[in-house]
Amino acid sequence: MSSLEVTTDPTELGFDPKRLTRIDDHFAQYVADGRLAGWQVVVMRGGDVAHHSTHGKRNLETGADWTPDTIARMYSMSKPITSVAAMMLYERGLFQLKDPVSKFIPSFADTQVYRGGSFQAPVTEPQTEPMRIWHLLTHTSGLTYGFHNSHATDAIYRNAGFEWGIPAGLDLAGCCDAWAELPLVFQPGSEWNYGVSTDVLGRVIEVVSGQSLDAFFRENILDPLGMLDTEFWVPDDKRDRFAELYFRNPSTKQATKMPAPSLTEKPEMLGGGGGLCGTAADYLRFTQMLMNGGELDGTRILGSRTVDYMTRNHLPGHADLEEYGRPLFAETTFDGVGFGLGFSVVLDSAANRVLGTEGSYSWGGAASTIFWNDPAEDLTALFLTQLLPSSTYPIRPQLQQLVYQALVD
Template sequence: MSVCKVEVDPAELGFDAARLARIDTHFAEYVDDGRLAGWSVAVARRGRLAHVSHYGRRDVAGDLPVTDDTIWRIYSMTKPITSVAALMLWEEGLLELTDPVSRYIPSFADMRVYTGGSAANPGTVPATEPVRVWHLLTHTAGLTYGFHHAHPVDEMYRAKGHEFAPPRGQDLAAACDVWAGLPLLFQPGTEWNYGVNTDVLGRVVEVVSGQSLADFFRTRILTPLGMLDTGFHVVDTEHLATLYVPKPGGGLVRSSAMGDAITQPPTYLSGGGGLASTLGDYHRFAQMLARGGELDGVRLLGPRTLAYATRNHLPGNADLESFGRPIFAESAFAGTGFGLGFSVVVDPAAGKQLQSPGEYGWGGLASTTFTVFPEEDITVVFMTQLMPSSTYPIRPQLRTLVSQAVVS
């Protein structure tokens, strides 16, 4: 088990310990007033842990506390791991960012783009160029999510049984064929829309590597990094945090339908949202990123690859506010661009948040989040289990609370 323990006096790393403690005070109130059940946080700088805290309950009804070995559903924080997998294959010359996805998933040939009409009778035109690997990495393919409820194509996904997950029994290959048979929201590369892009990317990883996504993750990423409590299936349910949704009028209610899915062996391996992990495990993944692709002698990516992936890849250095569809996503839109699998801060002033250019990271549906601050050499990982992540402004508050504690 990867354990997070404070390794150094925060002052040695340029933190004010009293200011760091504001993180605990602030988020303890979330638990004390019933907004969250419990949480864990780890803040590190220059590769050393300066602050680790756990608070509240992983299961309220059972009165079970959050501990170092609590397992959390990380949902879309799976996406950076899948993106790293694809970048590893790119480094090995096994795929190109410009490759048409149809080279690996034939059903993605001859895609069509929505032009108008209802979900039952949409107008479409042929795509002017193929959906490419880089479109998947940047969420510019024109794919969507059924749970957005914002567009007729979203409705078409739901009509096929795809809202938060595919119908029971449908595997990743079959799901990709379903999505390929539906219209794109826009011509590839012309807009940004949060969707099943990274799930399709996971299928590309499977085809290119000849391994299932679970096997690739385990042999090439998770085991080498010592992330032994991360996976698509949680057997140790005793330490699994309960998934909650807000209860009307205040408090929390357990979400059994989605929460129990991780306890069953999966048919569908979701590179976009299927993993569970611990604070310690994901801290190791964040440290690998912050160290330029290497941790404890294990190198997954070269530093130039990681630097390239964590710059803004939206055309004209645009932010999501100007280039993205105004829908739910695991990031702020103003002042934030998108790289190859990560949101990237391009204009802190526009975002009206205490952040620095080049900060990157992502979050998950159950309000988890992580950020790498390259300028300050800081990583922060926050785990909790409240769905949806848009319920409270946890991420900007956490970013401010970490940043205000840096004094040198």
């Protein structure tokens, strides 16, 4: 599927077409009142596009419309791709999920764990449980992000130059060694905390495969799936399709352009946790591969059992993220939502208080993007926009309720 054209009557796919228009009507208001510059939404069922629309601008300053082939920063929607890449190497027997991270990145052998004190004078202790590959895939490693602003270790990350960017001159290997010098939020495996775990996993991929992360992605995922517009940078011949990045101006409440890396050439640091840019059509190639049990158009990326294993809850005691996780950054709570190997997983949609289906798995990006796959309904939804951060508006739960209300079969 390279086209996003709706070629099947939505009624044949179980949708009420009039109800599908509620999605566009709702999010068009976000553009009309200036909350978003523009957006794109795709709803698929059974591998067919049931609904696709774009609205508004990808660049308010130039007036360029958001078109079907617009390239967006995926941010953390890079994480599922990195997780799949790691599991491809796992399927080759090149590591085990219980392997210590230090087996591949030696600097993590001595990483300390925060116990108390201030960010300026932290009190630490050694790891009692080694950080393992499984911890990276499930965000139970104890690594964090500087932008959380919720713990002393976040401030330590910011002081070291890790907030929304990285210190100049560091590549992925250098970043990992720098993070290994900073204290963990908690003992590995004891809690869930969103952080640079998937970036560290990207470095493990490089060490195990002997390739740079971009080369491994291109050879093993992007080219085989025909994701030709997805990369860590946007070359000159595609610049005119690249969407601008915005934030909510606290004074005007309007989407306002914010400074962002130009990404005109390959970056020094290849961030598997948030560095990819791409189109909706490309990302849907990836999601449909997952929906098909690891295969698309005759190209197999993963075994079907691996996909099933990745998209089940891996949190100890079958806990959800509200129970097992640190206070989260999102625009919604995570009651009834667990976490697998690179994806959140719905355990109880009633507990989550959002219309949906148990077994659905998803993830989103910092610029308010989101995808989810619902195997029970054979449904995929994708929403792209470019508003930082994703917690600004409740776009994701609103999209979910609008998609499911349109199903009537």
